[in-house]
Amino acid sequence: MKALEEKIRRDGQVRPGNILKVDSFLNHQMDIEFINEIGKEFHRLFGDRPINKILTIEASGIGIACLTAQYFNVPVVFAKKSQSVNLDGDLYCTKIASFTHKRTYDVILSKKFLSAEDHVLVIDDFLANGCAVEGLLDIINKAGATLEGVGIVIEKGFQEGGKSLRAKGIDVKSLAIIKGMTDTDIEFEEQDD
């Protein structure tokens, strides 16, 4: 998505440790009009699938998922980071490692909101090592639901998450894939329209 690549180049900031800050429009301050364009693009890419639910994880995925869901006319369900291990039988539980925060979260989703009848599109802001998406896929498997695809705003193509998910046959579409970045430049992978 050319407009996204331009916006990342213009407004993104590269920090030491391969950190890309896009907090001026995507995950702290949110440019609602622009994220609606992202939602339309996800619909262009996945609109032919029988998707009846969008799944994401708190916190920064939620706003993107909600704006995107308007183009699919489906509800959003977001998995929650739990404060403590929760053995409630009414919940799907999984563990997700966060490299940013150097810890592991317990992530939960109420069984009421995901079942074998559901056809799910996973949406998230970033894909790097893929831990968050793997956790959501684990929940989808536990529910017996069908994964229709994974829509990512920004993929760090130099990390392993995207490759690993695609190697399993999962349809991952990222609106911008970063090949490499330095303080002064961000290089994107060429993508077909």
Add this chain to the structure above:
Amino acid sequence: MKALEEKIRRDGQVRPGNILKVDSFLNHQMDIEFINEIGKEFHRLFGDRPINKILTIEASGIGIACLTAQYFNVPVVFAKKSQSVNLDGDLYCTKIASFTHKRTYDVILSKKFLSAEDHVLVIDDFLANGCAVEGLLDIINKAGATLEGVGIVIEKGFQEGGKSLRAKGIDVKSLAIIKGMTDTDIEFEEQDD
């Protein structure tokens, strides 16, 4: 908002300890079409103010704020619950007590995204004791920004948050105010249109 009261009566569940679960449409699974109606109602109530930014707090406020922001044509900024005390000079910090989780969070907001020029509408899903809103107001004060109003989806009118904020002259508008609830019935305060 009558449609909201009806939805709470139909889909909400009252649990011991004055807990109201509305996770089937508001804060775990999200009914996007219905939350758009909530957004329109917030715009009807606050649309005459010179609002240029909507402020909320992760996680469950984000989706509601994003859908609402479409009717105001403004960006959303969400405050983040921090993992650790953060002394970065580029951040506003405050503390928010959570009764649900029985702990205190450090909450942060980048100074880049809130300044003395901003006219802010605060949006959140619930108002009970008011701790989350008080924390956001503390950040608004630190930024020297102007608070234009507080829009809440569900207020627990039998707790002190709403009264305390209104006593300070803050314009709090809640789309549904719960007067009392039992296992079998939820009673709402009458409100003018």
